[in-house]
Amino acid sequence: MGTPTTPEAPARPIARVLPLLTPAHLDRDFDYLVPPELDEIAQPGVRVRVRFAGRLVDGYLLARLTHSEHVGKLVKLERVVSAERVLTPEILRLATAIAARYAGTRADVLRLAIPPRHARTENGGTKKTAAADPTPDESSAGETTASPSRAIADPKLAQQDVLGADPGGAPVRIENRSVPDDSSGAEESADLRTAASSDSEPLRQNVPGHAADSPPTRIAENHSVPDDSVGYPETFDAAQATARGSAGGEFRDTNGENDSLASVTDRPEIDDEHRAPDEPDDGAPADVALDDASDDAVPNPLPDRASEMAEPSFDTAPWERYVHGGAFLAALGQGKGVRAAWQAMPGEDWARRLAELAATVVAAGRSAILMVPDQRDLARVLAECVRLVGDSAVGLTAGLGPAARYRRWLAVLRGSARVVVGTRSAVFAPAANLGLIAIWDDGDDTYAEPRAPYPHAREVSMLRVHETGAAFVAAGFARTAEIQAVVDSGWAHDLVADRSVLRKAAPRISAPGDSDIALERDPVARAVRIPAVAFAAARAALKEGAAVLVQVPRRGYVPALACAKCRTPARCRHCNGPLALPEGTGDRAEAHSPSCRWCGITETAFRCPACASRALRAVVIGAARTAEELGRAFPGVPIRGSGGGTVLDTVEPGPQVIVSTVGAEPVVRGGYGVALLLDGWALLSRADLRAAEDALRRWMSAAALVRPHGQVVVMAEPSLPTVQALVRWDPLGHARAEVDARAEVGFPPAVRLAAVDGATDAIDELLSAADLPADVEVLGPVPLPATARKPFAGDSPAEVERMLLRVPRRSGAALSRALTAAQAVRSTHRSDAPLRVQIDPIDIG
Secondary structure (H helix, E strand, O other): OOOOOOOOOOOOOEEEEEEOOOOHHHOOOEEEEOOHHHOOOOOOOEEEEEEEOOEEEEEEEEEEEOOOOOOOOOOEOOEEEEEEEOOOHHHHHHHHHHHHHOOOOHHHHHHHHOOOOOHHHHOOOOOOOOOOOOOOOOEOOOOOOOEEOOOOOOOOOEOOEEOOOOOEOOOOOOOOOOOOOOOOOHHHHHHHOOOOOOOOOOOOOOOOOOEOOOOOOOEOHHHOOOHHHOOOOOOOOHHHOOOOOOHHHOOOOOOOOOOOOOOOOOOOOOOHHHOOOOOOOOOOOOOOOOOHHHHHHOOOOOOOOHHHOOOOOOOOHHHHOEOOHHHHHHHHHOOOOOEEEEEOOOOOOHHHHHHHHHHHHHHOOOEEEEEOOOHHHHHHHHHHHHHHHHHHEEEEOOOOOHHHHHHHHHHHHHOOOOEEEEOHHHHHOOOOOEEEEEEEOOOOHHHEOOOOOOOEHHHHHHHHHHHHOOEEEEEEOOOOHHHHHHHHHOOOEEEOEOHHHHHHHOOEEEOOOOOHHHHHHOOOOOOOOOOHHHHHHHHHHHHOOOOEEEEEOOOOOEOEEEEOOOOOEOEOOOOOOEEEEOOOOHHHHHHOOOEEOOOOOEOOOOOOOOOOOOOEEEEEOOHHHHHHHHHHHOOOOOEEEEEOOEOOOEEOOOOOEEEEEOOOOOEEOOOEEEEEEOOHHHHHOOOOOOHHHHHHHHHHHHHOOEEEEEEEEEOOOOOOHHHHHHHHOOHHHHHHHHHHHHHHHOOOOOEEEEEEEEOHHHHHHHHHHOOOOOOOEEEEEEEOOOOOOOOOOOOOOOOOEEEEEEEEHHHHHHHHHHHHHHHHHHHHOOOOOOEEEEEOOOOOO
């Protein structure tokens, strides 16, 4: 009987792993031994299971090394979950940059970026292999310790096989210290669960941080990315963002001087005017360097097939209507990293235009990511992309099931899908040889991630194109102040139509009582909800056989009531919730008692707490009541509703009235004849920094559905700047005024703002541990805004407060580093008081 042969020892026996741990001070890399039987599949980018503080936790393998600086005993990798290299070097660099930008942890970002594994889908429907099969979680009573490695932005190590690292660096000695078992407490056991979170994961506490040295309280400053300069004039040169991706999606090392895959700082300023278009950017960090020993394991899904592909098969005439539109399309086809803020004209088939941009990029042999706010827009854009590029287009959204979502995500990773259409999570799609990221209607609040570290898809997009050299398009009918700021800086450029072309495409827009003659004709035009001019326009459109759109800010019947005498809002005596008349009560609504919208209790004997009056009045009329009133005004005309649970995507042409809530307006072939935008004051009077910007965005989205010779009537004060911007169809002028106004009072995007939410003691503990920049301005504390989510689930303290920290944009990176370090210190103290840190939140208060 022969002697059994032992497996040969791995050439690189050390695996550098990033465990997916929640505590902020554990956001660091750890070294593990690679067993010989796992040597072949334990490659950078795969999912692994490692023993940490006696528990099995998930993680990602970042690098294979020849040696470790840790002088003690190393723990072996427990298993490789899958041989699929799901973490690409570009996504890891992006996750590091986002964690630095938003004072978060890489683990939190990677939970957002990479969907949970679906084994059967990954293996093509076959059973899992024994070598890569994840088994149920196990616990060990004994303590095992992994070696904390250098932080990812530290200097070079020799002979590495690493995601985004150069194998030629010199070793660095660091002080070896043991890592305390911070995860052994019962209160933190849930934080060390091994399953990756999905899009339906509940909101978690934000405990971010980046540790660079062995002591858990020391933080690596080099983890920051100069994101404050992206698109802002004080520190950013537009020439910096040149194309850095190699052709064909192959990962390359540009100069061998940056060995860390997350080293995205310290880039030299490079002038594009002195470099040929195809000349490599020698000042860029090492892109995704894998040494020769592992090049054959790196997927190369997108070879450079530009010469084999035909020109885009669509009519480019619609782009010629925009100033420099043809040149922009040509630059995309040449693979240039052009950046534009595209203002679509009224009536524009924007979904088709976005698909044409993607098709142009695909024809050049690259990939494209198109982001839209919701599922309805996704289906529309995806259908257009399929018409142009066929099966190369896939849709990614959280609404898909686990198997379908993971299957499509793998198609992107493996290169069979070259156009990704999705919601906010699509910005992390691992598209190889990325050529374009386009975002439609970036002002929609669904682009703000509700989970730690709370990044915004628009900012993530700009960070990603800045690092990859891909093209960028921010598109919409309106424009946000953030996009206008990057246009003002020169980082992006306007892609707009000439005013003469715009006038031919835009409907006629007016506000009741906007002139003395109009007030003479109808003295109560500004006082009534639907003035005579609006009724006349609707009747004329219906007589012509056209559809009429009526936009209402609120759904329901009468969603808000107030005292008829003193106008004090009517509140429930039991829970202090708002009182409303129930929906669908029809003509007998006045005979029904109001009920609470929170607890549902009927208020049969209301008495105003301020003046003791029993009379109530409607504060705002909902969509259901509006449809009921219009049904009486236009007998025999079909009245259809769109909003809430019954959103209509499209309706057939014909005389009908569509009553829609904001954002749920259906599309009519040929356009609406008239659009009535009701209750403008309800949108403009919201206590929100972005109230005017959001109102204009919603109005323009509805007005763009009206045919060119149609009419739009907005029921709002005609003298307001926002109303005037709509009447003139001037989103650029409104955005410039918004940027100037925010700069004057010190609000984003003119400054960097951090919101710290939690109980008073938790906020004080964080701020006492933070080494804030010298020019920081502390505002608050104030009560948490009513529209903001609470920083934790379950029982909350008696009062949740918010503290605002404001710094100039040049100090934004320093503020994020300070908050990251403070959260790491706080987590080492095992502080369990809930706390949330958000950078530039959408709900400021």
